[in-house]
Amino acid sequence: MxxxxxxxxxxxxxxxxxxxxxxxxxxxxxxxxxxxxxxxxxxxxxxxxxxxxxxxxxxxxxxxxxxxxxxxxxxxxxxxxxxxxxxxxxxPSARSARLEGSKSWTKALAQRYGIPTAEARSFDDPLEAISFSRGFPFPQVIKADGLASGKGVFIAADFSQAQQAIASLMQQRLHGAAGRRILIEAFLEGVELSAFALFDAKQYTVLGAAHDYKRVQDGDHGPNTGGMGAFLPSPFVSPALLRQIEESIFSRLHAACTAERLDYRGVLYAGLMVTREGPFLLEINVRFGDPEAQVLLPSLETPLSEIARATCRDELGRLHLRRHRRSLVGVVIASAGYPENPRLDDPILFSDSQTPTSGTQGFLFYGATKRSQGVLRTAGGRVFTAVGWGNRLVEARKHAYDQVDAVSFAGMHFRKDIASFLAGLPVPEPEA
Known part of the structure; x- marks a missing residue:
């Protein structure tokens, strides 16, 4: 093949x-x-x-x-x-990919098909957005409607912060055309979760769920990024919660795709907030997440080529999805200045023990890297994802940070708290 x-x-x-x-x-x-x-x-x-x-x-x-x-x-x-x-x-097709390309379009679709989601309004005019924001409860979530590489989301604690976010997106065009339209959305409290499913024209199959870390600094401080780390499985995701996610999110999304005649064959990534009332849809992405893919893909025993072929042929009903019984933790290693202004061309060094091949306990996935005159150099913001695996999250976390310790370049930074509060928790037992 x-x-x-x-x-x-x-x-x-x-x-x-x-x-x-x-x-x-x-x-x-x-x-x-x-x-x-x-x-x-x-x-x-x-x-x-x-x-x-x-x-x-x-x-x-x-x-x-x-x-x-x-x-x-x-x-x-x-x-x-x-x-x-x-x-x-x-x-998916371009029409289906609008599920990620336009947050306001997706919000309207979720409301039409009874998919739980936060109250929101969309705006093309910054003055109308500011007027609405003034009377909407705080905190508010202000989002660029279009593609912004995961960075076009602001949480405004008060009206001053909301004004600043609206101006940066709609007037200063911080993320270009993505901010021509914005959403102002009610803030939801809970645990954020990335859930993945495979969609074909006939049915869907739940692929898995992972937690990711969007803020650049420890303790979820600093600006949003494309993602600074991820882990799975989650001790928060019980079989009952998975059934709820399947019934209220994925089942209704697949029904919506069918009713709207969306030609969707691929992976669908639902960004969720799990609240006291259950899971709410925050956004849809029409591909594997990054860094979630770096922990999700090594968790799959079924070959990816088999998964992809079954999806494209509308044969998910025949797919036997097998998973490895192990925990995985991924830590993103970023370049100096990321996310605002990543520095380029810094030489990358490895310790003597580090080799760019898969080990029994972890792997180093390369991102924004290039070779120049035989030297490996940084070429963007997120340079590596160091992934570790083990029977428990504490083991996977240790192996991931072992991979981090083997890398060095000027200005490199990473979060030190990925999965830290979960140390020692066992992998949840699968249902019989």
Whole structure:
């Protein structure tokens, strides 16, 4: 089998690593890839958002399947473009990808189909947004409607902070076109959770759930990022809660996709807030999360290629999904200045014990990295995800931070509290 992975971050390295474990995969390409994907695949210098060039490349290579990592090419219609040439893509159509591309559109859909979600209003005019905010209960959540790489969300404790957030998104265009429209949403209290399911045209299958850490500093302080760490399984996710998530979120979302005739074949990532009243939908992402993919993919025993093929063929009903019984913790290692202004081109060094290959207790997934004149250097904000695994979270956490300790470059920073409050908790027993 010949496969193509689109993207160049830690998630895409995790995808290539996962596919590389499968003896059925004989040839693997990554576009554009990074220094880590090059360990498993042939990197091709085509940008992930260049749909025309990617389509031409795929016509030449004729991969059996393409797996798309980031959201931008999905929202730009890569699945539709490839489909016109008979090329199969694990990922939704552009119309379906609007579930991530427009938070206001998704909010309206959730309300129509009875999916629990916070009260919210959308605005195209900053003056109208400010007027509404003044009379809406605080704290408020203010979100860019479009794609902002996980950074377009602000929690405003008072009207002054709300005004600042509205101005930065709609007038200063902190995240460009993503802030032309915004949502002002009621603040929900609870435990945030990332839940994943596979959707095909006939049914869905729950894939798993993970906790992630969005703030840049320990204790959930500082600005939002694309994600600073993740872990699974969660001791908070009981079988009863999983059933509730399936019934109130995924079942209704799949019914909505069917009723709206959305052509959705791929993974669907629901950002949830688990409150005293149950799970509420915060947002939908139409791909694997990053850094959640780096802990979710190593938890799967069923080969990813088998999962993706079953999804694309509307055969999820025949898929036997098997999982490893282990805990996983991922810690993101970021460059100086991330998330506001990441520094580039810092040389990266490894300790003598660190090798860029999978170990029995962990792995280092490469993100924003490049090789220049034989030297590995930083090339963006999130440089690595150090992943550890073990029978308990305390073991997985130790192995993840062992991977962190083996890396050094100027200005590197990471959170030191990923899964720290969960040390020693056993993996929940599966249902009989």
């Amino acid at each position: 010949k496969l193509l992975v689109v993207g160049g971050g830690c998630r895409e390295h995790a995808l290539c690593w996962s596919l590389g474990q499968d003896p059925e995969v004989k040839k693997l390409y990554a576009a554009p890839g990074n220094a880590g994907t090059a360990l498993h695949a042939e990197n091709l210098p085509v940008a992930a958002d260049d749909i025309g060039s990617l389509t031409a490349l795929a016509q030449e290579l004729r991969p059996d399947l393409t797996i798309v990592g980031p959201e931008a090419p999905l929202c730009a219609g890569i699945t539709d473009a490839f489909g016109r040439h008979g090329l199969s893509v694990f990922g």
